[in-house]
Amino acid sequence: MVGLNGITKRKVIMANEAEADAAVVNDMLAQMARDVAGESESGAAVAERMRRAEPARTTTPHKRQGPEPMPVASKASLPAPVPFPARTGVAIVGLPDPNKEPEVVEAQAGLTRLSEQRLALVAEITALETALGLKPGASAKDVEKLAVQLLAAGQSDADIETLERLRTRVRRLAGAEEIASKKVRDARELAVRRLSAEAAQRELVPACRAKALALLALIKCDWEERGAADRLRAGGFNPPPATFHSDLLDHWQNRIVCNLVQEGHLTREEVLVVMPYLHGI
Numbered sequence: 001m002v003g004l005n006g007i008t009k010r011k012v013i014m015a016n017e018a019e020a021d022a023a024v025v026n027d028m029l030a031q032m033a034r035d036v037a038g039e040s041e042s043g044a045a046v047a048e049r050m051r052r053a054e055p056a057r058t059t060t061p062h063k064r065q066g067p068e069p070m071p072v073a074s075k076a077s078l079p080a081p082v083p084f085p086a087r088t089g090v091a092i093v094g095l096p097d098p099n100k101e102p103e104v105v106e107a108q109a110g111l112t113r114l115s116e117q118r119l120a121l122v123a124e125i126t127a128l129e130t131a132l133g134l135k136p137g138a139s140a141k142d143v144e145k146l147a148v149q150l151l152a153a154g155q156s157d158a159d160i161e162t163l164e165r166l167r168t169r170v171r172r173l174a175g176a177e178e179i180a181s182k183k184v185r186d187a188r189e190l191a192v193r194r195l196s197a198e199a200a201q202r203e204l205v206p207a208c209r210a211k212a213l214a215l216l217a218l219i220k221c222d223w224e225e226r227g228a229a230d231r232l233r234a235g236g237f238n239p240p241p242a243t244f245h246s247d248l249l250d251h252w253q254n255r256i257v258c259n260l261v262q263e264g265h266l267t268r269e270e271v272l273v274v275m276p277y278l279h280g281i
Contacts, residue, residue: 101191111180118173212265
């Protein structure tokens with residue numbers, strides 16, 4: 001009987017829910033009919049009807065809800081980017097500027113001389129075009145047309161010939177400037193290549209040497225740490241966990257240390273004192 005009563009109760013609950021859903025649907029259909037007929041309802045009534053039609057949301061109090069979404073940071077709350085310092089224009093103490101090398105200075109002087117000549121001719125051409133009534137940079141067709149008109153009027157075309165000669169000279173100087181500019185670039189590249197080795201010896205090699213020695217000292221500390229732990233174990237003690245270990249500190253297979261020896265940043269004798277069992281040294 002208990003089982004039948006439970007089934008009966010569930011049937012009653014399902015029937016009540018079906019009746020409630022049917023009532024909501026009928027209410028919505030009736031409202032649609034009123035809207036079609038020209039009737040209207042207030043916004044509050046519409047909101048109430050939609051609230052009633054929405055299925056109830058049930059939550060279990062003892063169940064833990066999901067984590068709340070993380071707030072999205074606005075642009076105002078984000079930290080401003082920190083610009084990196086510019087690395088251009090840094091001079092190496094004791095080394096000349098590549099731009100001040102003799103071959104670079106000579107090539108640059110030639111380029112400057114050609115540029116000044118071309119600019120002077122351009123100014124002369126502009127003045128002559130203005131005197132002839134031509135627009136600045138007039139085409140060769142317009143210049144030829146003006147020459148024909150001058151000859152037809154019985155005037156001399158000497159100024160036209162001068163203008164054409166100056167324009168030809170400017171074109172040649174422009175081509176010469178391109179060649180001179182290439183010479184400047186080549187001379188500077190040679191100077192930079194020649195000074196790079198000396199600059200590296202003064203600035204980079206000491207820093208690389210210090211870094212290599214620091215790595216060797218760290219490997220020695222790692223070796224001492226391992227030895228201390230072994231002594232504790234041999235004495236029957238439990239050593240605490242080690243700090244850290246990395247392939248960079250390997251005492252037996254360490255290709256980085258071998259490369260540092262080959263590149264001259266470390267000597268073989270220095271390495272063997274700290275790493276007597278290193279392979280490939």
